[in-house]
Each structure stands twice: as C-alpha cells, then as structure tokens.
Amino acid sequence: MSLDKIFNAESVAIIGASRNLTKRGYQAIKILLEEEFEGAIYPVNPKEKRILGLRCYPDVDSIPDSVDVALVTTPAATVPDILEACGRKGIAGVVAIAGGFGETGAKGIELETRLLETARNNNVRLVGPNTSGMMNLKSNLNLVGLKDAPRGDIALISQSGNMALSLITEAKIKSQRGFSYYVGVGNEVDIKFHEYLRFFKNDPETAAILMYVEGMRQGREFLQEAYKTTRQKPVILLKSGRSATGRKAAGSHTGAMAGISEVASTTFARAGICVVDNADELFSVAETLSCLPPIKNDRIAILADGGGHATIAADLLTDLGLTIPELTEHTQNNLRKILPPAATVRNPVDVAGGTDAEPTLFADCARIILNDPHVGGLLLVGLFGGYGIRFAESLALQEEDAAHQMGKLVVSRKKPIVVHSLYSYEKPHSLHLLRYYNIPVYDSIDVACRCIGALGEYGRYLGAYRAKTNFILNPEHKRKSAGVKIITGALEDGRDSLLETEGLELLALHGAMALFKDKSGRPVVKPHQSFVEKTGNNGNGYLATSEEEAAGFFRKIGKPVAMKVVSPDIIHKSDVKGVRLDIRTEEDVRGAFAAIMRNSKNYVPDADIRGILVSPMAEPGLEVIIGTKTDEQFGPIIMYGLGGIMVEILHDVAFRVVPISRRSAKKMIEETKSFPILRGVRGQAPRDRKAIENLLLICSEVMEAYPEIREMDLNPVIVHGQGLSIVDVRILLHASR
C-alpha cells in the first residue's frame, strides 16, 4: 500500500489524548491547532469529554467520520490492540511513539512480532514504534512535539529523534531552506527505510532526501530503491554505529543491527548516495545538493580574499579528491586586468586586497572564472558579506550588487557557486541575497568545501557508467538440484559445514572448473579429469579411500601432490596433523596416507573419515582470498583481496553485495591497494585477472543460489599467469532448524 494516505492524511486521531500539559497526548493536539493543521483532529480517550476545545471520543470506533492516520501515545503493551481497532476503523496508518520493543531484548522482540502480525492482519501500516513521529510541513500535519520547523523541499528520514531535532534546529538557524516531510523510522518494524525512500522519490515537492541511519532491516531492498532514486534526486546519508560501542548504543536505541561498517559506506556510495561522515556537514550537504546543479567535470576554482583561506580550501578539496585546475591563459589575463599586481590569478585566485574598496569585483572575478571551460564550479572563501561591516557601510551595497550578479551567473552558466563567509553570523543582507539565489553560505570553510565537493561527487556519479541495479536475490533461478542435494545431505547429516570435496563439487557445478582450462579448452591444471572418474563431476583432486587409490592417482598425474584428510568431524585439518604437502614419491604417498589416518584417529577417535583428498601441488603463483559473509543489513556479501599479509595485516580488501556483475568483479580487483602487484610489479609477469573475475562471479552465484550458506572462504586461491588453483575451500551453513 502506498504511504500517501499516511503522509498526506486529511484526518488524524490522537489515541492517548490528554489534558495533562506534560503529556505527548496533549502537546500533539496543541501543536496541530497552533500550526493550523488543515484536516480534522479526533482526540481519543475514554475518560475525557473535551480536550483543547475539541470533542474527545472514547475509542476510534465512535469517531463518526473516516480517519486516515492515528497517533498512538499509549504504552507499548497497549499498541497491538489499538492497531486492531484502527484496522477495523479502516485507518491507513498508525504512528506509534512508545518505546519498549525490540531495543529492550527478547520480550520486546516478541511484542514487536505480535505488532507486525496485527498490522498485517488488519491492513494497517505502522510508523515506528519507538519513533518521535512524523510531519507533513505542507499541510501542517505535525505529529512531532516540535514547533516552527522550517518548510522547504528536503525530506528527512531519521532513526533518531534527537538527530532530527539537531538538523531542523540547524536549518532554522543557519539556512533559508527547510523540509517537506519528516519521518522518524524508529524500530522499523513494519514500514522500512526503502518504502519511505520510494515515497519521497515520487513526491514532486521533495528535491533531496536526507537520512540518518543506525541500521536497516532490509538493506537490499533499500539499495534497489536507492539506485532508482539517486538518478532523479540526491540522497544524503549519515550512517552511525561504525564502532563496536556505537553498534551497541544503536542496538539499545532502536534495536538496529548496524552491519559491517566498511560495507555500509561503500555500498551506499555506489548506489549514488552522498555518504556524509560528520553530523556537522549533514544538513549543509543536503541543502547544497537540493538547490544547485551537480558539477560535471570534478573541477573547482577557488576565489579568496586572503592566502590562508585559499590554502586551507585547496588542501580540503584535494583531500576530497577534486581537481583544482590551472585556469586558461585567457582567464588569467582577464583577471589580471581587474586585480592589483599582488593578486594571484592562478587557481586558487587570491584578490590580495583588490576587493577592499570595491567588492563588486567579486562578481567580475566569478564571471571570468566561470567562463573558463576548465572550471565546473566556484568556491568563494573569506570575508564576502563583511566588507560593509568591516570597512565602510557603503560597501554593503556593492556586496549586494555582487550577490545579485553571482546569483544570476549560477543560472546562466549552469555552474554552482558555494560561499564560505566569516560574516555569516552577522546576517548581512548580501548573504541573504545569495541564499535567495540558491547560493548556500557557510560559516565553516570545512563545510563549504564538503558541500561543493558533494556536487562534484554527485556529478561524477551521474556521469559514470551505472552498475546493475538488481539487488533482489533470486535463488530459484540459480539453484541446481545437484547443489541442493549436496547441501541437504550435509544438513541431514547434522553438519553445519561442507566437506572440502563437497565445496569443490559445488563450485564445479557452477562452472568453477572452466577456470582451469585455457582459451582453447585445454585444461591448465590437468588432474580434474581424474576427479571426474571418482565423483562424476569436475574437481581438483581425488578422494582416495585407500593407500592403493592414493598411489594410483599419484602415478597417473606424475606430479608432487598435497594430501588432506576429509572428515565432517575435522574442520581444522592442520591441527590434527591431517595435511601433508609436496609429496614427491609413491612411497611417501603411501606413508602419508597411513600417517594422516593415524593422526586423525588419534586426535578425533570417532571421526567419520571419508577419505584423503590427493591433489596436485598448485604451481607457484600469487595468493588471493575470496570470502563471503552474511551482513546484518545487506545479507550475503563477497570479499576479495590479495592473500597473506595483505589481508591479515593490512586489511586491503574490497567488498560487494551479492549478486555482482562482471563489471563489479573487475572493479573489486582494481580497487584494492595492492592491485599493482596482480598487474605485475618489479618485472614480475601479470596474473590472470580474468580467472579471478570468473571465480568471483561463481562465488556470487553460489551465495545467491543457496541461502543455506552462511559463509564461504576460498583461502588461498593461487593465481597463475593463466588460470588459478583453489587450494582450500571452507563452506559453513546456517544451522538447520
């Protein structure tokens, strides 16, 4: 059901209405009356007749007209029954304020489940619970205890009432812009982040969407929606719960599961969302993105009236990955004509006192700079707005003239201007004018840089190739019956992991073995053919159940082998001395077989030993790791990195949410810092990137196909000049119910 009837409700019931001034049930009615909500208000409380002049009803059933939305201010335990009553009455949505649900532990989670079932069964949608409420600032439907929120075109979705209060307060004090809607998602029990996002995406009066998130319950659906949304309007997001303590705090706040921090920020960013790290920047970045065109070419000019701010701005924009291009000769000459000799006409441009007596020069400089084809946007830093205050009042009029001119430049040149001004607090008229023309003004140079940087980032995103946008998992289309059989078999065995041979078989089923063939179809690692004999599938070795079989396989391949015990009871094979490497004679193969059997039985007396996997020693090459995990927000994710110390010590890995496209697989490989090693450094030959790409795609497919898999680790995979060898596979399953 669309959320339209909730957000644009024309009638509202206040369940838990009160005459007590300190109660939310009183304040809610008072604010609706004060702010002149356009629709009907129905207080509900069996003990009262009238509240604030309005007739009070004993229950929702007795309200004579239809009701669109109900604000429920009563305690947690009462909410399910109220939901049911609302359903009977045909109320579309309920906003539940009470806390005391999932964030408090097991009992609360139980209550939450009941709540959701009741909502579903009664065809009512639920905002919250544990929410500060919601607002439609166009119709003055204010279901939050907060007055005078500024109206505008930014929609605010927040998982914290205090953060919403922070952002609204900041907007009121520092800006001339404001909000179209606000919703507090609370515990996100029924309506999820992605549904709110979709509603605001489709709302014509919302120009940008601002989000504070602690943890999403359906991150994958959100991504799906975000990809569509960011093509149409900017989404700005702060994700908290990055640290261990932060995650704990989020959990006891809204019961949110914060997920893996690196995964969240890179995943959101790849969906075109502007991810903001500091609360200080959040509203300002949204303001800028809501009212200015994105920068198409990453290139920004800085105009300053002092060296310090110019230098700081140059550092900050560089940190943000933007380019500060040289201006053309033509531009520099034109600037030279109007500025004093001491001025710097390269980028950053420093007027060096040139504007002291004539601040209209700022507009002239801005015009010359924005005419430069190398420049995509302009950052003005320093004292603009303060010339009339600091030097002579008459200069204020010149500043106003300059503001008018710059405002028109933004429109005619289709290039944004962002302003930092020391004098923002003094509220000079010139800065008011700039804001009128959609030129945002910040008292913080850090924030101003971040804002124009966000325009560059968003422009880059919109201009770039778009990765696939399908995040909804589709196991049915990918599952293979032989794969299901392997997994079901293990689960029926009571195991929560696959044997190494089973893991290899599963990968083979999805095409992993093709990797071992060169372009002409010739196998690069030969012994797969022999594995076929045993298992009926392609494979990477031979599961020998006797010395004789092991020796026979060794004779056949005529190469050094590795031998590993295969047993559902032995996960850490090295710990039981169940692994022998680089065995080069038939005699040693026989000896190793006996020793591994002996050791395994010594360590785990009753172990169910399926045999010993005999594999050819992998040719030398570069070790990489491919792993997968299940993230709390996004479900299955896949990880890639160069092996050994790169992962263990330097944590140099790339993540993606499953499923991945070929392009994503390629990008993952390229974005690790250690990528040059793979490409070949210091005279070493390059490695087979394509083979890794293929293996990543296969692992992604396997994760998608079998939701039973909890975690998968291919470690190490040895990459050769051509092809690769999977040396070890570990696949863990969700414990069967």
Added chain:
Amino acid sequence: MSLDKIFNAESVAIIGASRNLTKRGYQAIKILLEEEFEGAIYPVNPKEKRILGLRCYPDVDSIPDSVDVALVTTPAATVPDILEACGRKGIAGVVAIAGGFGETGAKGIELETRLLETARNNNVRLVGPNTSGMMNLKSNLNLVGLKDAPRGDIALISQSGNMALSLITEAKIKSQRGFSYYVGVGNEVDIKFHEYLRFFKNDPETAAILMYVEGMRQGREFLQEAYKTTRQKPVILLKSGRSATGRKAAGSHTGAMAGISEVASTTFARAGICVVDNADELFSVAETLSCLPPIKNDRIAILADGGGHATIAADLLTDLGLTIPELTEHTQNNLRKILPPAATVRNPVDVAGGTDAEPTLFADCARIILNDPHVGGLLLVGLFGGYGIRFAESLALQEEDAAHQMGKLVVSRKKPIVVHSLYSYEKPHSLHLLRYYNIPVYDSIDVACRCIGALGEYGRYLGAYRAKTNFILNPEHKRKSAGVKIITGALEDGRDSLLETEGLELLALHGAMALFKDKSGRPVVKPHQSFVEKTGNNGNGYLATSEEEAAGFFRKIGKPVAMKVVSPDIIHKSDVKGVRLDIRTEEDVRGAFAAIMRNSKNYVPDADIRGILVSPMAEPGLEVIIGTKTDEQFGPIIMYGLGGIMVEILHDVAFRVVPISRRSAKKMIEETKSFPILRGVRGQAPRDRKAIENLLLICSEVMEAYPEIREMDLNPVIVHGQGLSIVDVRILLHASR
C-alpha cells in the same frame, strides 16, 4: 633579544600615518584611541601636522621620547630605510604590514635579504613583513585593523590574517574566552615561529598557544622549543599546505615552504603539540585545552538524552582512538536507582527521557559517572540547556542548578566535562553558567568529541616517556676526517653523488660494519675481511679492477656473487646492463667482468670506470628500505619501511627528524603497519630488529655529520634472522657552490 619590549610596548610610532579614512595608517591610530591603548602614540608623516587630534611627526628622529615599537604601513620598497631610521632611534621592534617580498619571487626575495641585514645591523627586530600586525589585549596595544577582539588567555600565532580574523570572530560569537596576544608572523623574515613560541611559553598570562602555520623557516628550532613548551602549556596547531595546490598557494601567500606533509603532522604531534586537521575545530580545541585538566587515562564516558547522539559520539570518540569503558557495577546500579527502566546505564549512558521533567538529574548522573574510577572525563551530548526552552520555563532553573553542580564537579573530581548542546545558539543561561565554570559548550557534536579527545591526547602525551628533545644539529661532534675526505673528494671531482664503494666506506666509518657481526663478534657476512684488504676499511665486497682480481675474490669467498659497475658517470647501473647477479662459477665471473665493462663503455663511451664491485650474494631475508631526505621545514629526515611493494605501492613508511634516539629508531620500526611481518608471521622466523635499529642510528649520525649530503638511500637492505646486508647504497650531495 627578548620580544618583551615589542609585545609589551609602552609607546608606538605609526609610520605612514594618514588622514585618509580608508588607509591603514588612519585606522591603526583610530583603533588605538578607541580601545584606549595605555601607552603613547606617535603618528609619523612628513605631510601632516595632526591626525585624530594627535601631533604628527615628520620622521621618527623628531619624536621627543623613546619609542618601543613602530607600525610601518608604507610600501615594501620603503621599509629597509625606515628600519634603519628606527634602529637609530633605538626602537626595539618594527611591525611591517607591506606585502611584495619573498612571496612575489626573486626580486622580492632579494628585498627580504636586504631587510633582514638592515634589521640585524641596526639592532631592530622585525615582525613580518606581509603581516596583518600584532595585538596585546591586556594593554590594548592593537596594531591590527580589528576591533573588539575578546580578551582571554590564549596566545594566537598565525601566518594568515584571515585565519586570525576567523578565529577571533569565532571566539567572540561562540565562546566566553579570548586572547592574550595575537601576532601575524607573515613572511617570518626576522622573528621566527620558535621565538614567538618561547615568548608565549614564558608569559604567565597565556594558558594555551594557538597556531596557524603554512611553513616554518626554522622548523628544527621550533621543535626544540615546542618540546619545552608543551610540558608547561598546551600548543594547538593547524598546518596547511598539505596538498600540491595548497603548497603553491602558501608559497604565493607568504613565500612559505610547506615541507613534507606527513613529516610535519607526525613531527609536531610527537613534540606534544595538538595537531588539528579542520579549521572548524581549531579555536574550540584551544579553548578546551586552555581551561580544563588533561585526561589521564584515555577513558571517556558519554551521557546522552537520546540514542542518536550517543551512537554518533561513540563512533567519533572511537575514531579518535579513545576508550569508552564499561562502567563498574556500582556505577550502573547507582544510575539505575535514579533513571527510568528504559534508560541505558552502560557507557554511553542514555537517560531515555529520564531528565524530561527533572533536568537536575544530569548533575546527579555526572556525579555518579565521574566517581567511577574507570572514567577520566565526561562528554554530555544532546539537549541540555534546551529543557527550559522546549518543555517548560521552570525547567531552565533546574538546568541552571545542574550547571552549578557540574561546574563544581570538574573542580572537585579533577576530571573534565565537555558539553554538546543543540541549544547553544539560543544562549540559555545554564550554558552561560557552564562556560563560567570552564565547561566548554559546543553546538557541534563533532567538535565536542574532538575537544574531549584532545584532552585525552594531551594527557597521554604528558604521562608518557619523553623522547630526546635535542633538535639542534651538531655536525662538528659527529664528523670524521676520513668521511670528510670522501665527500670533499667527490665534490672536488665535480660530482654530486658518491660511488657505491664510497657510500659503503662512509657507513663503515660510522660503524655500519659492526652490524655484520653476531653477538660473539663473529662476522655474520664473511667477506668484509677481504674488503678490508683493498680499502683499509670494513666493507661489503671487493672493488676489482681486472678479471683476475674479480676471479681471485670469488675463489676466496667460495660463494655466489653479484657484480656491479662502479663509475661516477653511471648512476643507474641496471640501465647500462652494468649489473649481474648470482654468478656461481669462476668462468662466469670472468665473463661477467668483461660483459659489464663492454656494456658500460657502449652506453657511456667516456665513462670513468673505477672498477667492478664484487659482493657475495646476500642471503635471503626480508627487504627493508632506509632513506633520508632534506625537508624544507625540518632539514634532514630519516625514513624506514619494509621494502618492495610496501613502500612502492602502500607507502607504509615511518619518518623522523634527524638525529634520532635509539628509542625513536625502535618506534619507527614498530609503527609501520607491516611491522608484524618483521616480527614473523605465518610461521616465519622473526628478523633482526636490533640490526635495523643500529643501521637507522648510523644513517641518522651520517646525515647529521655531513650537511653536504642531500639524500641517502639504502635500498634494499636485506634483514636476516641475525644481521643484515646492505645491497645498494646511493648518496647524493648538495651541488658544491
């Protein structure tokens, strides 16, 4: 000469005094009069009789009384002559406003040199030039065109007038604290950063020193002074010019040389300076450090009235490296007694509405938390100060009560409290009270976290072992005549680099060869003894001038060798095919000798070939790199990192300013991310850290001893389980004059 007479001047001459309202020579006098400077003011201008009611003198000589300081507002070219006149008059200091010196290029640098000479010859100290001026806020000696700067106990040293203006404006608007002095260092031609620092260190009315730096001309002297200063009072510093464009901007602003960015920030931090990255945080951090005790144990508690702010604060403090400890059972129980059941009493503590009707509870919570022995300081985040505004006016009185109580807690518990409040802008009296008690209040949660983080950082510094503080280089004590001979010889040859054999000899002179012996004195790499035969020094190979010699050396050591051409005309030996590795037979040694000679002569026909260095192949081991550079701010610096990709691709290196202590050498090795590899990972044996430490100390000594050396690279050095091998040495000299 002390700067006391300048900063505490009792009389001031304004040279370039004017009646023109837009001129600095008018504004300067006006502001001195308006702000009631306690001393005498002497306008100087041959064309005027009186300015603003004061008698005007044609020149300084005609002023009847003694003058302490002169503000010079006339153009650059006039300043040297004025300096001379000031010297004759016995004026202690001159503040020169004019730009147009070093920042403009060669001619300006020339003028600067003249300026400095004139100052020295006439016994006058010079502030600037290209400075916005200076202020003593106690005596109202305001030589800056800026009114109403707030008075306080922070001294401000800035290399940008606009940044000073930013900071002063911020202090005025957001805080109740202010400045004792301000000085704009400008081009730092005469008086240097460290001299200002020393003056403020000794000033009893300055509690903290706040600095904005683009580039220091004598960074080494500054460090020396900083180590002493930070023991006594906090120094807070923002260094700009980190990026390439930023460096350029700094250069055209004050002619500053910004130096190597990573070196600057880590070096300042190691001297106990609080290095701030964002301009937004600069004043606030200084304010906090100026008025609150440092946190001794890194452990901070968070008290919040909403989950969002608690979560964000936890993330930020974790990012800053602080600990958010669990509270004791006792503390948690005490909190539980006064807070509602929904509250979280772990750290972060979330009152969850518990303070809505009773904000004095904040003080009770603060008391309980600060009594916890695990807690070193308290961060209060959220709505404090706004209860009276948001809910009921009467609550404001309770907030004031809480403010009084918290203020006294800071004193009695000797633990700091820092406050974030959404309502800072509304200026409620309770927040005013907090500030009165030296509890800073910030509207930004990011800034509040950074501030309490700085108290933790400073406390950690003060509590930790202090490294050596001698930064003044002492070449005479370290030079060896044999070393001087090697370098002089090369310079007289017209070379700007040493031969590899010379480089090895130089290192040997300073003890490098000792590294090749084990604890019992037995050489770990044998062939040094043979190098002794040839050079009279220990060494790492044999410089053969004939096939016969090469073959003889090979027979003697009986091990595979490497052979490299040694010629002042061939720096990149591999490019001319002048290197052969792993030669294993006498025949091949002879062949290689001939081939290297042939190749070298082919590529560089007239090359002066000194011979071919025959060295035993280094045993396998771990590659590391030791390098040195000359930094623009700090002079010689030394760098260490694991070799190969770690340095080339991941830039995982540690820097120190030369000379280093043994402890520094140890720390350098430990602070690289890849350190665990050296210590031995994945079953590999640990490497000889002590040998690297020794080699770092030797390289540091060599750099200190011979200022002629511009750059030195030992790449690679192969580290064994015991001892190491220097495989290649490259030493570059400053071109001889």
